[in-house]
Amino acid sequence: MSHVYTEAPCYKTECFSKTSEFKMKGDYLLGGLFGVHPVSTTLHQNIPEAIICSSQTFSLSNYRRFQMMRFSIEEINNSTSLLPNVTLGYEIFDHCSDTKNFPGIFSLMSVDGSVQPWKESVNFSKVIAVVGTGTSTATMTVAPLFMMDLVPMVCLYGASSSVFSRKRNFPSFLRTVHPNKDVIEIILRFLEKFKWTWVAFLYIDDDYGRDGLDLFGKKIKDTEICLAFSHGLKENTDYPKLIKQMEALRINVVIVFTTKWTAEGLIMSAIQQNVTNKVWIAVDAWSLHKELPKKPGIKNIGTVLGIAEPKITIPGFDDFIHSFKAQNQCENPEQDPLCNQMCNCSSVRVEDIITADPSFNFPVYSAVYAVAHALHAVLQCGAGSCNKSIKVYPHMVLEELRMSKFTLLNQTVNFDDNGDPKFGPYAIVFWNESGDAEEIGSYMFHPEHNFDINESKIHWHGDKKPESFCSKECPDGYMKKQEGVHKCCFSCTICPKGTYLNTTDPYNCIECKDTEWSAEGSTTCKPRQLEYIRFSDPTAIVIMIGTVILLAFIVAISVLFALNYNTPVVRSAGGPMCFLILGCLSLCSISVFFFFGEPSVGFCILRYFPFLLFYTVCVACLFARSFQIICIFKISPKFPNISRIWTKYNVHWIFISAAFFLQAILLINRFSLDPPKQFTDKFYFDRIILGCEVNKFVDDSLIPFILICVLIFLSFCFSYAGKDLPKNYNEAKTITFCMLLLILIWVTFATFNYVVHGKVITFSHAVATLLSLYSLLLVYFLPRCYIILFKPEKNTEQYFQDLIQSYTRSYSQ
Numbered sequence: 001m002s003h004v005y006t007e008a009p010c011y012k013t014e015c016f017s018k019t020s021e022f023k024m025k026g027d028y029l030l031g032g033l034f035g036v037h038p039v040s041t042t043l044h045q046n047i048p049e050a051i052i053c054s055s056q057t058f059s060l061s062n063y064r065r066f067q068m069m070r071f072s073i074e075e076i077n078n079s080t081s082l083l084p085n086v087t088l089g090y091e092i093f094d095h096c097s098d099t100k101n102f103p104g105i106f107s108l109m110s111v112d113g114s115v116q117p118w119k120e121s122v123n124f125s126k127v128i129a130v131v132g133t134g135t136s137t138a139t140m141t142v143a144p145l146f147m148m149d150l151v152p153m154v155c156l157y158g159a160s161s162s163v164f165s166r167k168r169n170f171p172s173f174l175r176t177v178h179p180n181k182d183v184i185e186i187i188l189r190f191l192e193k194f195k196w197t198w199v200a201f202l203y204i205d206d207d208y209g210r211d212g213l214d215l216f217g218k219k220i221k222d223t224e225i226c227l228a229f230s231h232g233l234k235e236n237t238d239y240p241k242l243i244k245q246m247e248a249l250r251i252n253v254v255i256v257f258t259t260k261w262t263a264e265g266l267i268m269s270a271i272q273q274n275v276t277n278k279v280w281i282a283v284d285a286w287s288l289h290k291e292l293p294k295k296p297g298i299k300n301i302g303t304v305l306g307i308a309e310p311k312i313t314i315p316g317f318d319d320f321i322h323s324f325k326a327q328n329q330c331e332n333p334e335q336d337p338l339c340n341q342m343c344n345c346s347s348v349r350v351e352d353i354i355t356a357d358p359s360f361n362f363p364v365y366s367a368v369y370a371v372a373h374a375l376h377a378v379l380q381c382g383a384g385s386c387n388k389s390i391k392v393y394p395h396m397v398l399e400e401l402r403m404s405k406f407t408l409l410n411q412t413v414n415f416d417d418n419g420d421p422k423f424g425p426y427a428i429v430f431w432n433e434s435g436d437a438e439e440i441g442s443y444m445f446h447p448e449h450n451f452d453i454n455e456s457k458i459h460w461h462g463d464k465k466p467e468s469f470c471s472k473e474c475p476d477g478y479m480k481k482q483e484g485v486h487k488c489c490f491s492c493t494i495c496p497k498g499t500y501l502n503t504t505d506p507y508n509c510i511e512c513k514d515t516e517w518s519a520e521g522s523t524t525c526k527p528r529q530l531e532y533i534r535f536s537d538p539t540a541i542v543i544m545i546g547t548v549i550l551l552a553f554i555v556a557i558s559v560l561f562a563l564n565y566n567t568p569v570v571r572s573a574g575g576p577m578c579f580l581i582l583g584c585l586s587l588c589s590i591s592v593f594f595f596f597g598e599p600s601v602g603f604c605i606l607r608y609f610p611f612l613l614f615y616t617v618c619v620a621c622l623f624a625r626s627f628q629i630i631c632i633f634k635i636s637p638k639f640p641n642i643s644r645i646w647t648k649y650n651v652h653w654i655f656i657s658a659a660f661f662l663q664a665i666l667l668i669n670r671f672s673l674d675p676p677k678q679f680t681d682k683f684y685f686d687r688i689i690l691g692c693e694v695n696k697f698v699d700d701s702l703i704p705f706i707l708i709c710v711l712i713f714l715s716f717c718f719s720y721a722g723k724d725l726p727k728n729y730n731e732a733k734t735i736t737f738c739m740l741l742l743i744l745i746w747v748t749f750a751t752f753n754y755v756v757h758g759k760v761i762t763f764s765h766a767v768a769t770l771l772s773l774y775s776l777l778l779v780y781f782l783p784r785c786y787i788i789l790f791k792p793e794k795n796t797e798q799y800f801q802d803l804i805q806s807y808t809r810s811y812s813q
Contacts, residue, residue, distance in 0.1 A: 026089020033132030205232030477521030
């Protein structure tokens with residue numbers, strides 16, 4: 001079934017030119033849809049009729065784009081290389097309404113006045129491609145009609161909704177203007193560059209605006225930017241109420257994603273409401289508005305920054321307009337024009353057209369040239385001619401359009417798989433004090449994204465860049481705690497010691513590793529400094545000097561005792577046992593040196609093993625001496641056999657040897673199974689103290705410690721029992737005092753070990769070890785050295801015999 005479309009005339013007397021601006025014959029026709037008289041408000045009519053566009057408000061900027069298409073076709077027809085011996089024609093309609101311009105659309109789809117959608121044997125369209133339309137909603141209405149037969153539709157401006165990138169729904173749709181996602185990308189870069197995180201998004205309540213809002217919401221999802229307020233603008237929007245709502249939320253940055261006419265209403269209302277110190281981000285649909293920047297009071301509303309198509313001069317266009325207007329005469333044509341193919345343009349001056357808003361002129365220019373290049377490929381044009389015998393269908397032009405790649409005014413024009421442009425930068429503009437949109441930067445998409453802006457050219461309202469935030473950014477090292485639904489509204493909490501704040505997660509303080517530390521409010525962790533007592537440490541040097549002095553004393557005493565070996569004082573001190581004690585003391589002193597230097601398993605073993613083993617021998621000797629003294633003076637008179645056995649069988653040597661071997665077996669067994677290891681004391685948050693495991697070693701080596709403790713306790717008990725021995729022969733008193741001092745030293749160290757941390761423990765352990773050696777050496781041996789050197793009269797056998805006899809008589813009584 002065929003549907004006959006009658007090209008009905010419009011019954012309105014108009015003045016139009018002798019040669020119609022809207023149509024021109026040619027070998028191949030291009031359709032054009034431009035809103036020369038756009039409907040700025042929704043017409044609430046239920047009458048199914050076409051609207052007469054020329055009765056609406058005239059748009060000079062759209063009229064300029066309309067003339068740009070005419071100029072492009074004329075330039076191509078005058079070219080001898082692009083389409084030689086081929087003439088392009090056009091049929092353009094004033095597409096002023098989204099829903100009431102179907103007569104023009106059907107005219108483009110018809111062949112000889114007839115639309116035959118189900119008949120595959122005929123050409124479904126008189127045009128090989130359509131250039132236009134100007135809004136997303138209009139395109140949404142019109143595009144499906146051309147998509148059915150794969151008629152290429154190259155859109156220019158306004159038709160930037162992301163839905164048109166879906167090739168399943170819009171297979172023959174292409175555009176020479178960037179989609180909304182690219183504009184939103186630039187807006188996001190604006191906000192990030194100037195650190196604006198609390199913004200409003202005002203959008204026109206149609207497909208274009210809602211798509212922009214949806215894309216913006218998705219884009220800021222994983223950023224620090226919050227959408228504090230959004231509102232769809234309609235013809236009846238209450239702007240004063242809208243502005244009060246934004247003021248209440250303290251929003252200083254307003255993104256205006258809308259058309260020119262809606263933006264006019266918003267900005268004029270902002271002027272009337274005395275809005276000040278705001279930043280208005282204009283999209284490409286209205287950023288190059290000619291009248292708004294010159295309105296009285298516009299400077300008070302704040303700073304207007306915009307995204308715009310760059311002003312590209314099209315060579316020859318001005319001459320074309322001059323030539324066209326010079327020929328234009330007001331005469332009636334031979335036949336009536338179709339609806340919406342007439343214009344009240346006779347009063348428009350050349351200067352008005354040339355100086356009109358130049359945005360989206362290059363997209364028009366490149367769209368026409370893209371179709372021409374595709375036709376060039378289809379017709380297999382070569383040197384000076386094209387193959388006009390080839391039957392051209394729209395889908396053939398579409399295939400070549402998709403693959404087209406050519407240079408036009410120093411720009412490489414081509415399309416991606418979605419039909420979106422892979423060419424053309426955006427300009428960044430600023431409405432300056434002169435009322436002009438001054439270019440202050442650019443955004444390049446290809447070959448790579450590059451955002452460049454000269455901030456020095458921006459004269460902020462109030463001479464200071466406005467801030468826009470819900471909560472002021474937390475200082476470094478402070479964690480954010482979200483308050484309410486917006487992530488931009490938060491309180492700040494300082495990160496405690498041992499944690500830090502990573503820039504990738506501002507809402508959680510992260511714990512440092514065990515080997516790291518951080519102060520309060522840190523953004524990084526620092527390595528903990530490893531500390532141990534070095535040999536060069538002053539305290540270590542003092543202790544080692546003390547140890548050397550101890551060894552010197554031991555050598556001196558050994559020499560003195562050797563020279564006076566047969567004297568009563570030396571024999572009463574134990575004779576050969578004295579040299580065993582002095583030798584063991586010198587071997588014990590080895591342990592002191594291993595308290596310094598970086599602890600290792602070997603160092604830790606040598607820190608404990610020599611002292612525990614050889615000091616056990618020393619204490620065993622003192623126990624043997626104390627028991628021997630008690631045996632001689634107190635047990636012998638009553639139990640002579642015990643004294644005889646002790647002396648005859650050298651029980652004291654047997655006891656000392658047994659203690660030595662028992663302790664050696666216990667220690668070797670303990671050290672071989674689980675030797676003391678390096679210990680890290682992390683009490684201090686900024687450093688790690690290296691030491692040896694003291695507490696664990698004591699717990700695991702309980703029996704060796706019990707053995708030496710038992711010997712000390714028994715030595716103390718037996719020596720204390722001899723406290724009433726002869727005054728000048730009271731060896732038991734020295735042993736008692738020595739054991740008491742030894743107990744006091746190690747109890748003090750044990751207490752100190754639980755109340756202090758770090759290197760102090762190692763120092764105190766080394767000091768306790770050294771004092772243990774000094775206590776035995778000085779308390780036990782020094783009094784005897786004094787008698788040998790300064791009281792030789794007391795170092796005689798007669799003197800000692802008299803003391804013993806005197807004590808025996810008094811004890812027997």
